[in-house]
Amino acid sequence: MTGSIEEKQYLVRFKADKKSHLTVLDDDICLKNCPDKLCTLFCPAEVYKWEGLRMQVGYEGCHECGSCRIGCPYQNIKWEYPKGGHGIVFRLA
Amino acid sequence: MPEKFDVIVVGAGPAGTSCAYTCAKNGLKVLQIERGEYPGSKNVMGGVLYRKQMEEIIPEFWKEAPLERPVVEQRFWMMDKESAVSFGYKGLEWAKEPYNNFTVLRAKFDQWFAGKGVEAGVLLINETVATECIVEDGKVVGIKTDRPDGEVYADVTVLADGVNSLLGKQLGFHKEFRPDEVALTVMEVINLSKDKINDRFNLEDNQGCTIEIFGDSTKGNLGTAFIYTNKESINIGVGTTLSSMISSRMKPYDLLDYLKNHPMVRNLIGGGEPAEYLAHLIPEGGYHSVPKVAGNGVLVVGDAAQLVNAIHREGSNMAMASGRMAAETIMEAHQAGDFSHEFLNAYRDKLYDSFIIKDLKKYKNATHVFEHNPQYFKEYVPMLNRAASKFFTVDGSSKKTKQKQIIKTMTSEKGTIKLIKDVYKAWKAVK
Numbered sequence: 001m002t003g004s005i006e007e008k009q010y011l012v013r014f015k016a017d018k019k020s021h022l023t024v025l026d027d028d029i030c031l032k033n034c035p036d037k038l039c040t041l042f043c044p045a046e047v048y049k050w051e052g053l054r055m056q057v058g059y060e061g062c063h064e065c066g067s068c069r070i071g072c073p074y075q076n077i078k079w080e081y082p083k084g085g086h087g088i089v090f091r092l093a
Numbered sequence: 094m095p096e097k098f099d100v101i102v103v104g105a106g107p108a109g110t111s112c113a114y115t116c117a118k119n120g121l122k123v124l125q126i127e128r129g130e131y132p133g134s135k136n137v138m139g140g141v142l143y144r145k146q147m148e149e150i151i152p153e154f155w156k157e158a159p160l161e162r163p164v165v166e167q168r169f170w171m172m173d174k175e176s177a178v179s180f181g182y183k184g185l186e187w188a189k190e191p192y193n194n195f196t197v198l199r200a201k202f203d204q205w206f207a208g209k210g211v212e213a214g215v216l217l218i219n220e221t222v223a224t225e226c227i228v229e230d231g232k233v234v235g236i237k238t239d240r241p242d243g244e245v246y247a248d249v250t251v252l253a254d255g256v257n258s259l260l261g262k263q264l265g266f267h268k269e270f271r272p273d274e275v276a277l278t279v280m281e282v283i284n285l286s287k288d289k290i291n292d293r294f295n296l297e298d299n300q301g302c303t304i305e306i307f308g309d310s311t312k313g314n315l316g317t318a319f320i321y322t323n324k325e326s327i328n329i330g331v332g333t334t335l336s337s338m339i340s341s342r343m344k345p346y347d348l349l350d351y352l353k354n355h356p357m358v359r360n361l362i363g364g365g366e367p368a369e370y371l372a373h374l375i376p377e378g379g380y381h382s383v384p385k386v387a388g389n390g391v392l393v394v395g396d397a398a399q400l401v402n403a404i405h406r407e408g409s410n411m412a413m414a415s416g417r418m419a420a421e422t423i424m425e426a427h428q429a430g431d432f433s434h435e436f437l438n439a440y441r442d443k444l445y446d447s448f449i450i451k452d453l454k455k456y457k458n459a460t461h462v463f464e465h466n467p468q469y470f471k472e473y474v475p476m477l478n479r480a481a482s483k484f485f486t487v488d489g490s491s492k493k494t495k496q497k498q499i500i501k502t503m504t505s506e507k508g509t510i511k512l513i514k515d516v517y518k519a520w521k522a523v524k
Binding site for chain 2: 005007008009011012015036038041042044045046063064065066067069070071075079080081082083084085087088089090091092093
């Protein structure tokens with residue numbers, strides 16, 4: 001029954017905008033202040049991936065839950081809603 | 094001059110639609126703005142909808158609404174690694190009118206409900222983000238949207254924009270939430286045949302079951318898991334406060350897989366086909382986190398007002414009741430021609446005088462107490478399981494001896510005084 005996060009994300013419909021609604025304000029803060037890169041752990045869609053010097057933001061798979069905005073200990077994530085009609089489209093629950 | 098409405102409702106979840114529907118039904122000119130492709134496309138809950146508060150808006154809604162199953166059994170598990178102490182209630186009076194509550198799939202239900210609003214005269218505009226409230230002379234007079242020339246005006250703007258309520262934050266009604274005020278919850282819808290569901294949960298076709306699971310379902314962290322039966326699928330989910338998720342370094346989807354593979358759980362969902370994966374925040378700060386809910390020309394309802402009773406997993410009912418109360422106040426304001434903070438504060442009074450704030454007040458310290466005393470979920474749930482195992486294992490010793498041994502183990506593990514203190518603290522938090 002177990003599926004990796006990739007398999008879970010395949011179950012979801014996304015209508016991605018061309019432009020990211022999530023912005024890491026300063027990669028240096030992640031680099032210097034946040035050894036565990038917390039958002040890469042608690043984000044339920046694995047949107048954030050640390051690439052050594054900068055944070056890669058896979059906004060296309062975002063569930064728009066808001067955890068990263070609230071959970072980033074450095075308030076280093078600017079969080080907006082995707083453009084109307086874009087982003088995640090839940091079909092069932 | 095842009096078009097002006099009596100009411101603008103931002104958001105088409107249960108709170109927003111309850112408000113929009115009630116206003117339109119009573120002849121007000123209502124604009125409802127939804128950022129998703131359709132109502133429900135951004136909305137998530139575990140899946141329990143309460144009859145009472147829905148019926149107050151649409152009588153006998155169960156005859157036409159897309160519901161899954163009326164819940165006839167509610168189970169609670171205190172779960173350890175390979176065991177669970179359970180209790181619950183099953184009553185067939187809940188299988189017939191007027192029912193108690195229902196499982197629902199929100200994408201379907203929210204579309205239906207918003208459709209009822211449209212039938213009543215609501216102008217519903219999908220695929221539109223309300224980007225900010227327009228404030229003139231200290232009064233909210235409308236909203237800006239992300240459409241070209243997207244400014245719209247109304248006497249009252251209702252913020253039903255959900256747990257993140259960026260508009261409430263813009264107005265300074267609440268500060269940014271702390272990670273211990275919200276629960277990060279992930280869930281899967283798992284397709285399973287009707288027959289399998291009926292057999293595994295001991296149900297008939299039009300009967301549903303809910304299971305709330307504490308303890309090892311969150312690896313001892315503050316939170317719960319749930320399993321709800323739909324007609325031909327199961328909603329299974331787990332959540333903890335965002336602060337617990339962060340401090341435990343758990344990945345939410347790993348926790349969900351841990352739950353799905355748990356020996357107490359896996360056979361209930363075995364052979365099922367995952368159909369959707371969903372993540373959402375639940376406002377769980379309770380009484381202390383409720384923001385300002387009324388201002389000049391503006392009201393806040395539902396999750397945006399943090400109206401969730403986490404202990405009893407009630408939220409959709411509070412959303413609907415708050416939406417209805419907001420609508421009643423708006424109609425009174427409309428008659429009086431007064432949309433000031435002072436007048437609209439009648440909504441706040443209604444809210445505080447109702448079960449909503451009374452229930453939140455009852456549990457006002459619960460989240461805090463459990464967050465700062467992890468022993469309840471981490472230590473007492475396993476202890477309870479060991480005690481039950483001991484008591485129910487037939488090993489030749491007398492029941493009296495067993496009782497003594499159990500009490501002795503508990504007091505020696507925790508110390509008598511600490512144990513009594515913890516029991517008192519928990520009782521005080523929920524009394």
